[in-house]
Amino acid sequence: MSLDLNKVKKAQENIKGVARRTPLFYSSTFSKQSGYEIYLKCENKQKTGAFKIRGAYNKIANLTQEEKERGVIASSAGNHAQGVAYAATAFGIKSTIVMPATAPMSKVNATKGYGAEVVQFGEVYDECYTKAVEIQKETGATFVHPFNDEDVMAGQGTIALEILEDIPDMDAILVPIGGGGLIAGIAVAAKSINPNIKVIGVQAEIIASTKASLKAGKVVTVDGVKSLADGISVKTPGDISFKYIQQYVDEVVTVSEDEISYAEFKLMETSKLIAEGAGATPLAAVLADKIKVDGKKVAVLISGGNIDIAMVSKIINRELIMQKRRIGFNVELQDKVGELGKLITKISVLGANIVKVRQEQNWDEKGLEFANVNFEIESQSKEHSREIIKTLKESGYSIEGIKLF
Structure with missing residues (x-):
């Protein structure tokens, strides 16, 4: 376990001029509704529409020249795919991405648009990961893991640096959890700067693999169907990221599909923000009163906004009916x-x-x-x-x- 604040700060230098410094703004509507001071960290405004470019670019920046020449391969539900494709093209190297057959077409087309070769296989991340490993063995390409890699985690941790640079006395940060790389990087950075800050992870309750693993005290695989939060529909958390979660994350809560849909709707209606399911889970936890923070200032990470427009229509219609x-x-x-x-x-x-x-x-x-x-x-x-x-x-x-x- 070598991930520390210095690695995150180095990652911040690596991605400077590539990843955007995304806005962090106060939401009076959600603050009144929750009783906290809610600040939305808008990674849905990031290049490629999600935070993933941070970790992907930092990982590729740290590859040797020989590794770059062999090209890179990754598996992803969509956002990591776009981040890797963008970063690989920026470095002038070949990228192959394995995505679920059920991935939103907006994400598939965007990944191709950034220059990657896309292979679609399986229904959730774990299945396309297995396929990606097979292809990696055949081609010798360098595998860029979406979460179980310390260089990737360091890149994601730069989000915490930005939050605490903007508001040094933030009391808590709410982060979606899929495989755990995002929250691992954020937790290490945030806790290294302020040991008293609370870092809370949020998962879809129908596939809450990290929460189950914390309860078991070890990494476990859970059976679960694909959530509306497809970007965090991961059956098995990363073993490396899980160690950091055990050490640095204060709590993991879960939200229902109804709560996720409601949060997406409210972000559109009140904040004029489009968030995918995974990106809306932290706000879902707030609106469903799933968190308890001693302080008042809470950063809610809107991790991505890559969602099919047809799904947006379905969510709006569903919520109006509900x-x-x-x-x-x-x-x-x-x-x-x-x-x-x-x-x-x-x-x-x-x-x-x-x-x-x-x-x-x-x-x-x-x-x-x-x-x-x-x-x-x-x-x-x-x-x-x-x-x-x-x-x-x-x-x-x-x-x-x-x-x-």
Whole structure:
């Protein structure tokens, strides 16, 4: 175990001018909601869309010329893939990346765009890692591990240096955990600067391999399905990174898939930030009241923002439904010019967004002078939805078939 503050500071010099110094900003919304002073460290604004370029570039910078000439190979769910591809191309060397067959196409295409040859295999990181090892033996390329490597950890640890340079009296840092390299590097750097700072790891509860390993006192493999936080869906933590976690990390908590989705939604809605599932897990822990910190200042690491736009749409729709902010109902109107326009205007004035509207003529005993109009609208909250329906009824509209989606 040779990772220390000096190695992290050396890594900071190696990546200077390559990796961005990402913003750390105070969130009044999440601070009010949690009772802490919440600061968001936005690695989703990093080159390649995630923190991984830090560790990948530092690792390749430390390779010998002979190792560089053989090229590099890596396995990754997506973010490390892009970091390695970017770094390898910057050094003018060949890179091959094995990615899960289920990896978001945005990550696959971005990795290819940075110059790597991509091989897709398996469903989670552990399966594509096995494939990458096979290819490495065949080609002799240098393996760049996504987390179980001290040079990679040192690069990731530069995040802690930036946080504590910006706010020296930070009380805690919340970090997502997959294989453990990110939190190992951050914990070593942070604790070396301030032994009293709290470092808390966050995992998806459906594949919480590090939490299980800490409980067992040794590295264990867990059965688990792919999480919404695909970047940290790792069945077995790294044995090297795990030793640093045991020594330096204060606590590991878990969050549910619902809590991850909610955190992603809130980041979009209130902070105008796009985060992938793994990147949202630390905030999920805050919003679900999973952490306890004696001090007030808490840095929440948004580790990446590489998410398919189609998934963003699904999360938004899901959360609107879960929060009862999308409702449907039928209104019976007189079928004459202007009536539908009046109702649409009234709904808009009440602050709702009309998603769908469909008018159907009635063929019942009331005759052809009436029509049913089916609405689907979005509101600001469940209470807002109820207030809209209440106001429309008080205005004399006949509302039926109400659905709180």
